[in-house]
Amino acid sequence: xxxxxxxxxxxxxxxxxxxxxxxxxxxxDLQEALHSLQKLSRNDPGCLEYTVFFDGQRPGTFxxxxxxxxxxxxxxxxxxxHVKKFVKGVDPLLAVPxxxxxxxxxx
Numbered sequence: 713x714x715x716x717x718x719x720x721x722x723x724x725x726x727x728x729x730x731x732x733x734x735x736x737x738x739x740x741d742l743q744e745a746l747h748s749l750q751k752l753s754r755n756d757p758g759c760l761e762y763t764v765f766f767d768g769q770r771p772g773t774f775x776x777x778x779x780x781x782x783x784x785x786x787x788x789x790x791x792x793x794h795v796k797k798f799v800k801g802v803d804p805l806l807a808v809p810x811x812x813x814x815x816x817x818x819x
Contacts, residue, residue, distance in 0.1 A: 725760065726780040727815040734772035738805040745802055746774055752794040753778070758785025772807070 734742040746764045753762045760779035767773035780786040789795060802810070 714755050724782045726783050727761075727785045728786075728812055728816065729815055730776045730778070730810050730812045732774045732776070732802070732810045733770075733807045734774070735805055735807045738770070739772045741774075742772075742774065742802070742805045745798060745805065746776065749794060749798045750776075752786070753789060753792075756789045756792060758782055759789070 732742060732746065742771045743766070749764055750764045753759060756762075758781040760781055762778045763776070765777065767775055780789065
């Protein structure tokens with residue numbers, strides 16, 4: 713399991729928050745795909761955090777909180793087969809294209 717959340721961001725770290733909204737009737741399929749992605753991605757080099765959350769106030773919405781030690785680690789992660797397979801296969805499960813928000817911790 714990744715290290716506890718940082719209290720401040722190291723200069724090279726990259727933090728992201730992708731949001732996925734399931735198409736009606738595809739909530740379970742999206743959850744399964746995200747769970748598989750989470751399990752595999754946690755083993756990628758430089759992964760500090762990779763956790764998927766279910767949004768309890770918006771049914772069918774999932775939020776991924778991910779952190780990488782360096783930009784290069786994120787770039788390498790995005791080239792992994794499990795990520796490419798997820799991105800290619802997730803579109804039919806989504807109500808709208810997923811959005812990725814970069815995050816910067818307060819210091």
